[in-house]
Structure formats: C-alpha cells, structure tokens
Amino acid sequence: MTHARGPLFIVVAATAGLLLSACGSETTGTAAPASTETTTKETATTTSAAPVAAGGDVTAPGTKLKVGARAVLPYASSGKNGTIAVTVTAIEAGAKEDLAKFGDKAKNITPFYLRVKVENLSGTDLSYTSVSVRGLGADGKGTGVIISGDTAKCDSSSAPKTFSTAGATYETCVLSGAPDGLAVAAAEYNRGDGYDKSPVLWQS
Numbered sequence: 001m002t003h004a005r006g007p008l009f010i011v012v013a014a015t016a017g018l019l020l021s022a023c024g025s026e027t028t029g030t031a032a033p034a035s036t037e038t039t040t041k042e043t044a045t046t047t048s049a050a051p052v053a054a055g056g057d058v059t060a061p062g063t064k065l066k067v068g069a070r071a072v073l074p075y076a077s078s079g080k081n082g083t084i085a086v087t088v089t090a091i092e093a094g095a096k097e098d099l100a101k102f103g104d105k106a107k108n109i110t111p112f113y114l115r116v117k118v119e120n121l122s123g124t125d126l127s128y129t130s131v132s133v134r135g136l137g138a139d140g141k142g143t144g145v146i147i148s149g150d151t152a153k154c155d156s157s158s159a160p161k162t163f164s165t166a167g168a169t170y171e172t173c174v175l176s177g178a179p180d181g182l183a184v185a186a187a188e189y190n191r192g193d194g195y196d197k198s199p200v201l202w203q204s
Contacts, residue, residue, distance in 0.1 A: 058083065062198035067091060067187075071200045072121065074192055080129055082122035088133060088187045088202040089171075090115040098151045099177075106177075109145055112184035113154040114174040120159075123166035130158040132191055135176030135184035140201070143178040151175060 059071040070087040094111035102109075118131050137143045150156050154173040162168055176184045190199035 059200055061194035061200065064201045064203060067202050067204050069202070070119075071189065071202075073189065073195070073200070075126060075129065075131075076192065077129060080124070080126055082120065082124035082126050084126065084131070085119040085121055086131055086133070086189060086200075087117040087119075088114060089117055091135070091184060091187060091202075091204060093183065094151065094153055096180075098153055099147075101151075102147075108180050109147070109177045110180055110183075111147065111151065111154070112176045112178060114176055114184070114187050115171070116174060117169060117171050118159065118163075120163055120166060120168040123164075125164040126159055127161045127163045128158055129163070131172070131189070133174050133187050133189055135174070135178075136186040136188055136201075137178065137182060138185040140186065143176070143182060143184060145177040145179065147175045147177045149175060 057072070058074055059065075063071065065071060065088075067088050067090065070085045072083060072085050075082050075084045090113070092113045092115065094113055096107075096110055098111050099106040099109060112135055114133055114135055116131065116133055120126055135143065154175045156174060157170065157172040159170055163170060174187075176187075178184050186201055186203045188199035188201050190196050
C-alpha cells in the first residue's frame with residue numbers, strides 16, 4: 001500500500017478550535033476550517049441491514065448505517081471511475097500520547113481512529129486511489145478539530161497497485177480528533193454528486 005507521510009505542522013483555526021494537518025498526498029486530505037453545519041438530513045434513509053450485495057444498487061445519499069455495515073458508492077477521481085464498497089468497521093478512541101508528535105498544540109485533543117475497509121466492486125483500475133471519511137461528534141456536526149496524518153496506531157493508506165480487479169480489498173485508518181471531554185461518534189462519506197450535500201453516515 002502507499003502511505004502518505006510528511007513533516008507535520010499545526011495551524012490554529014480562529015473560529016473552530018484546533019486545526020492539525022500534515023503535508024502529504026491526497027490520502028491525508030487538505031487542511032480546512034471545520035464546518036459547523038449539520039451533516040444529516042431529516043429525509044435520510046435509516047438502515048442497519050446486512051451489507052448490500054456486490055452488483056446491487058448504490059447506497060443512496062443521506063443513508064444512515066451502523067458501524068460495520070457496507071455502503072456501495074460510485075467513485076470518480078483523478079480520471080479513474082468505478083464502484084466501491086466502503087465499510088467503517090470501527091470508531092476507536094486513542095490515547096492522548098499518540099499525538100505527542102503534534103506538540104503542545106494537541107494537548108487538549110483526544111485522537112479517534114476511523115477503521116475503514118474498501119472493496120473494488122466494478123473491477124476497474126482503482127489502484128492508488130483514496131477514500132475520504134470524516135469523523136463527526138454525537139450531534140452529527142464536526143468536532144471543531146481536523147487532524148491529517150498518521151500515528152503509530154493509525155496508518156493512513158491509499159489503494160495498492162493490485163486494487164484493480166473485482167473483489168480486491170484494502171484497509172486504512174483515518175485519524176480524527178475531538179476536544180477533551182467530547183467524542184467522535186460517527187463518520188461520514190461526502191464525496192461525489194449528491195453525497196456532498198447528503199453524506200452517507202455511519203453511527204455506533
């Protein structure tokens with residue numbers, strides 16, 4: 001798998017608390033102020049059913065899933081197109097010591113790890129692509145903290161070279177964070193037409 005690594009730097013967001021970021025490739029994403037908009041919609045479909053079978057309809061924007069359930073999603077980025085299945089397998093709290101390399105700016109932040117499994121359903125060449133999943137608080141809003149990078153307990157990886165056939169899978173971890181006393185309780189996928197305004201949401 002390819003790993004995005006680089007020197008870490010810290011930026012303090014004026015209106016949204018702490019903003020932590022790492023220079024790197026697309027895998028880590030880019031720094032941006034945390035949004036305060038609610039990411040769920042009243043019209044969202046709620047389900048905790050078994051994973052959608054490969055070849056079935058894609059998961060509708062706004063769908064709510066339980067952690068461990070699979071969403072079937074269209075993928076289009078950097079000239080590559082296909083259908084993938086994304087499963088948020090766990091949302092885990094990390095130890096504050098895991099953020100030691102971020103320095104004193106992270107002393108009031110608790111890390112959370114979004115464990116993600118990605119499957120190639122279409123069989124198209126999706127090697128070296130990456131999937132963006134964002135952590136949310138219990139209220140369905142951003143936590144006010146954006147962290148980009150890796151820790152010893154959370155290694156962010158893009159798809160390997162072999163992610164080009166139907167059934168190919170890989171696993172990655174997305175580093176998230178929240179101010180001490182709060183928690184990352186959900187994760188969202190908000191890329192692509194429809195999903196940008198009505199993300200797919202995983203909740204514990």
